[in-house]
Amino acid sequence: MDRQGKVSGVEQAIRSYYEEAQVAERLVEAVLYSVNAGGKRIRPLFFLEMVEALGQTLTQAHFQVAASVEMIHTGSLIHDDLPAMDNDDYRRGRLTNHKQFDEATAILAGDSLFLDPFGLIARADFPAEIRINLVQELSDSSGTYGMVAGQTLDMMSEGKLIDLESLQTIHANKTGKLLTFSFVAAGLVAEVSTDVLTKLRQVGELVGLAFQVRDDILDLTADFEDLGKTPQKDLLAEKSTYPALLGLVESQQFLNHTLDQVQNLLKEIAEKCPFQAKQVGQLIESLRLNG
Template sequence: MVDVRRIDQEIRDFYYKRGTIVSEELIDAILYSIDGGGKRIRPILLLQIVEGFGVELQQAHYQVAAALEMIHTGSLIHDDLPAMDNDDYRRGRLTNHKKFDEATAILAGDSLFLDAFGLLSLADLPNQVLLDLVQLMSLASGTFGMVGGQMLDMLGEGKKLEIFDLINIHSNKTGRLLTFPFHAAGIITQQPSSVVSSLWQAGMLIGHAFQVRDDILDVTADFDELGKTPQKDLAAEKATYPSLLGLEESKFIVQDSLNKAVAIFKELEEHNGFKGQDVYQLIESLRING
């Protein structure tokens, strides 16, 4: 059973048990966003899939999961900055640059991006597994993944995009980091390449569904539901799935993508002994009702 508290504890231990603290103020800003009420979807998925292959969770697995959450949190801090999405609230609280200041928020995000690899390096895993995870995390989060996708997203503001442009933005900005836990779990449990490929496909489908879902909620949800300013994409004149395809078609894409991901896990259950009950529950929580 995944213990979410251990994810957070690994992050806190990294900052308070690694040696002399250089700046308490910086750590305060980092932990403000870490403790901001995130659902921990990415690290939980990673740990659930590792467990689903019959592997007992160890500290090393929680360290990999925590490193992933650090990357994600750093991206949110930077996304909220005035030069990016320029939002005052995240998860119902002031964003990092509003709670502290813009320079502190930039540095907190920088720290989380870099410190994630420091924490990952501590995981007691086989050397090749650890090397593969470092490479995978870099590709998922940097120029060839999340950061590259954010650049495409900014360049697309106020422009008329086609659906393939939007898919390219989302598959990198959001999809790659959401695919990481699936791919990484296959590497950690040393699955054959065919299984790792299936996990990667499931991750891409869920990453796609997650971003389309986010586009829908930006239009349909209010501040209390989102914890941040609604209709930000509309105000920024961003292309979204609802703006290009309409709400009903967008909802269908979410459902269809999640159904296809579930089908992949059913195949893994049948042929590879995977136990997917916890993963199914998390996938179901992503569905759009109504």
């Protein structure tokens, strides 16, 4: 299946979940407003590409898992944009959820997108043990031990000088954990060995690191048209970023070195199990600034 087909499958899985029945129409409207805003769908794409690379044929259950991680991500963007957080008016080139609706509705839409993915995974046609493992992994990646913790540390660090190790801790959780889920989840549904699952987790962690370094560079160098949101927000909020700590050129070199490490790990995985790395490798390469 080509990449656009995968994206369409993920979006349809989300819409199907919310169109089954509606208790509060305005809530669903707000949820789908942000879901339908577009985006790269990088997290579900990594999951689906990895599933295929590990020899699995994609089914509706795979799309439901892919949809679950995109729902969590979308909910986090709604909350990130709120006045109490990043206070942004635009996301993906159009009004943020709280500007299109209102602050209370945006909070509730984010709440739905944080909670509903677990029900979606519970419906997926996988053995119970796999579904339980997926739920645990997504919870750990998203909540107190992952994304939400990283977001808290990020807010606490605003206006402060922090070192590189502290910055990496923030982003390993804020950005890295949810990206790591995509790779670990693919290993779980493909039932790979413990050794391969460990390497998939390492791949995800490095991809998460690279993704954040890239985002920091683009926040500094890209304009609104390219970003779809207000540029240089990190600079205005006095947030520590990789360019601020390392310099712009060094950050670009760090990004490329991190992606090289990912490609080497994919080769190691291919030595341990049947693994077709081409499509995944291309998606990795797209994260380079000249990708």
